[in-house]
Amino acid sequence: MWKSVNGKLIQTTDETRVKFRTNISKGILNQLEELAAENYTHINYLLETGIKEVLMNQVINFNKDLRPKDRVQYKTTYDKELLVELKEFAKKHKLYINDVIEYSVKYIDTENIKPRDYKHRVD
Numbered sequence: 001m002w003k004s005v006n007g008k009l010i011q012t013t014d015e016t017r018v019k020f021r022t023n024i025s026k027g028i029l030n031q032l033e034e035l036a037a038e039n040y041t042h043i044n045y046l047l048e049t050g051i052k053e054v055l056m057n058q059v060i061n062f063n064k065d066l067r068p069k070d071r072v073q074y075k076t077t078y079d080k081e082l083l084v085e086l087k088e089f090a091k092k093h094k095l096y097i098n099d100v101i102e103y104s105v106k107y108i109d110t111e112n113i114k115p116r117d118y119k120h121r122v123d
Contacts, residue, residue: 017077022098025068028105035110044076045114050104055085060093062103071098 032043039046054060078086090097 016080018080018083019075020078020083021073021075022101023071024074024098025102026070026072027068028102029072029074032105035108039110039113041113042076044078046108046110047076047101047104048079048082049109049113050107051082051086051101053107053109054100054104055082055089058089060089060095060100060103062093062095062099064095064099067099068102 029043032046036043036046086097086100090100093100
């Protein structure tokens with residue numbers, strides 16, 4: 001992101017985002033890649049909208065026996081506060097974080113996602 005300081009633009013790191021690595025279904029990632037391309041955004045921005053919805057409802061109906069078998073490692077960045085809430089929610093419901101992330105995909109809101117160039121904004 002960029003900050004305007006004394007009339008000059010200075011590139012800075014967005015301190016509200018943190019790197020996070022997890023395992024997610026390859027099939028879900030493929031679907032998200034297509035959805036992200038259609039909506040000019042990134043996969044993590046899509047996931048964040050779904051996660052926010054799940055956290056807001058505080059309800060999850062997840063069948064552990066139906067976990068995907070095609071999980072691959074996925075590295076990205078998330079909003080720091082959202083990730084803390086996600087970890088607490090997963091622990092409370094005795095699930096893994098990747099279970100909650102995969103579950104949240106069906107709650108993605110394409111109307112309220114950040115655009116791909118959001119990280120290049122001027123604050």
